[in-house]
Amino acid sequence: MARQLENRKIVIAGGTSGIGLALAAILVQDKALVTVIGRDPAKIEKLKIDFPGINAIGLDARDRSALDDLFRKEKEIDHLVVALSGGKGGGMFKTLSLSDLREGFESKFWPHVNVLQAALPYMRPTGSITLITAISATAKLPGTAGLAAINGALELMVPILSGELAPLRINAVSPGIIDTPWWDFLPEAVKEQTFSEFALKVAAGRVGRPEEVADTIRFLLTTEYINGVIVGCHGGLK
Numbered sequence: 001m002a003r004q005l006e007n008r009k010i011v012i013a014g015g016t017s018g019i020g021l022a023l024a025a026i027l028v029q030d031k032a033l034v035t036v037i038g039r040d041p042a043k044i045e046k047l048k049i050d051f052p053g054i055n056a057i058g059l060d061a062r063d064r065s066a067l068d069d070l071f072r073k074e075k076e077i078d079h080l081v082v083a084l085s086g087g088k089g090g091g092m093f094k095t096l097s098l099s100d101l102r103e104g105f106e107s108k109f110w111p112h113v114n115v116l117q118a119a120l121p122y123m124r125p126t127g128s129i130t131l132i133t134a135i136s137a138t139a140k141l142p143g144t145a146g147l148a149a150i151n152g153a154l155e156l157m158v159p160i161l162s163g164e165l166a167p168l169r170i171n172a173v174s175p176g177i178i179d180t181p182w183w184d185f186l187p188e189a190v191k192e193q194t195f196s197e198f199a200l201k202v203a204a205g206r207v208g209r210p211e212e213v214a215d216t217i218r219f220l221l222t223t224e225y226i227n228g229v230i231v232g233c234h235g236g237l238k
């Protein structure tokens, strides 16, 4: 299986942290040619030291012309993974700030579709695209209507695009709660408490690790008969 990805050109938008970074680390072992996109210069510098073989690009995925320039240079991409994180948009709908919800779309939905459309002219038809959505799209949990709208909008596009883009494949991975730096906005004790509460809601009895989602993404890259689907990675949400 490892040789399936050897010398394959793989771009991970949102590959400098969390799930995207865990995937980049796995793909380096596969001897793939990995390019990651992120914004924070400190994360990019650290990644260049930790993984000198990875091409790390500092770019804001909301900037379409910067993306067009990047993909024009990259050319002939085998696999594209979009793991850009959002943030805002959670909360009970009655009191949900609509400007937060709009910001949630601006920081996740639009960057995802921006990257996707900018990359398309340069994707090899034998390759694949994987979007990273979120279990909030389908979990029906109170306080997640806004997050469901953002991630559900992306998920609804996937089966349609699998027909439009064929033979290029497109899928999504929908993670549950995963212990990544995304949660670092919470004080450590609050984060631990949040993770413990979520652990009670999943059959696995714990939150997930970024490597587990990365393994799921890798499975989609290498399994050519999976197309147009959303694959959950959430430890069995009850």
Ligand SMILES: NC(=O)c1ccc[n+]([C@@H]2O[C@H](COP(=O)([O-])OP(=O)(O)OC[C@H]3O[C@@H](n4cnc5c(N)ncnc54)[C@H](OP(=O)(O)O)[C@@H]3O)[C@@H](O)[C@H]2O)c1
Pocket: 013, 014, 015, 016, 017, 018, 019, 020, 037, 038, 039, 040, 041, 043, 059, 060, 061, 062, 082, 083, 084, 085, 086, 107, 108, 111, 132, 133, 134, 135, 174, 175, 176, 177, 178, 179, 180, 181, 182, 183
């Ligand atoms: N962690 C969870 O519990 C969880 C649960 C469900 C779904 N997800 C989804 O999984 C995906 C990955 O999340 P994560 O937890 O790995 O998040 P993370 O650790 O915050 O990593 C997000 C990555 O996206 C990059 N990024 C975000 N916005 C960007 C932009 N506009 N332009 C360029 N790069 C940008 C970040 O780089 P910078 O830091 O430099 O901006 C970073 O590399 C996201 O789509 C998230 O919604 C996560």
